[in-house]
Amino acid sequence: MSRIGKLPLPIPAAVAISVDKSNVVTVKGPKGTLTQAVDPDISITIEDGVLTVVRPTEQKRHKALHGLYRSLIANMVKGVNEGYKVDLELVGVGYKSSLQGTSNLELSLGYSHNLVIGLPPEITVSTITEKGKNPIVTLQGIDKHLIGQVAAKLRSLREVEPYKGKGIRFVGEVVRRKAGKTSAK
Numbered sequence: 001m002s003r004i005g006k007l008p009l010p011i012p013a014a015v016a017i018s019v020d021k022s023n024v025v026t027v028k029g030p031k032g033t034l035t036q037a038v039d040p041d042i043s044i045t046i047e048d049g050v051l052t053v054v055r056p057t058e059q060k061r062h063k064a065l066h067g068l069y070r071s072l073i074a075n076m077v078k079g080v081n082e083g084y085k086v087d088l089e090l091v092g093v094g095y096k097s098s099l100q101g102t103s104n105l106e107l108s109l110g111y112s113h114n115l116v117i118g119l120p121p122e123i124t125v126s127t128i129t130e131k132g133k134n135p136i137v138t139l140q141g142i143d144k145h146l147i148g149q150v151a152a153k154l155r156s157l158r159e160v161e162p163y164k165g166k167g168i169r170f171v172g173e174v175v176r177r178k179a180g181k182t183s184a185k
Helices: 060-081 144-157
Strands: 015-017 023-029 032-037 043-048 050-054 084-091 096-100 104-108 115-118 123-130 136-141 167-170
Touching: 015 043, 015 096, 023 060, 050 060, 050 115, 084 144, 096 123, 104 144, 115 144, 136 144, 144 167
Parallel strands: none
Antiparallel strands: 015 023, 023 032, 043 050, 084 136, 084 167, 096 104, 104 115, 123 136
């Protein structure tokens, strides 16, 4: 049995979950509303403030979907109740970030031109620039998948290189550094 799928999911008091006939789960909370379509083979029951996900058979496909949908619903419950936050650090000489309006992020990453990135309206972005420290871009929202996808897109604009450690990284991420060719002698 799936270790993740069999875990019961307690529902906080501020969160309301509903499942309609077409197996679409809707989670409403103080921060917003999220929906997720669930495979018709997987059944979801809500009793006494606890949600359980049940699979019909021991097929490999059903085992995979069992843990997947339990994790997706748990992420939705946490998102609408508490929200998610990702901090990205811009490491490099002259790297800057600024907001243009509410949904455009302008990045100066050492290219010949500045990059302007349009962000989804579901995500709240803020930038912090302190003297003597690296600029930090903060992404906040209720959808864990969307925030991770946007963070990965921003990181791909300037991947961290192992020799000088320059690039976009998560705050607190440890980069494995390599010695240059001069240290081989």
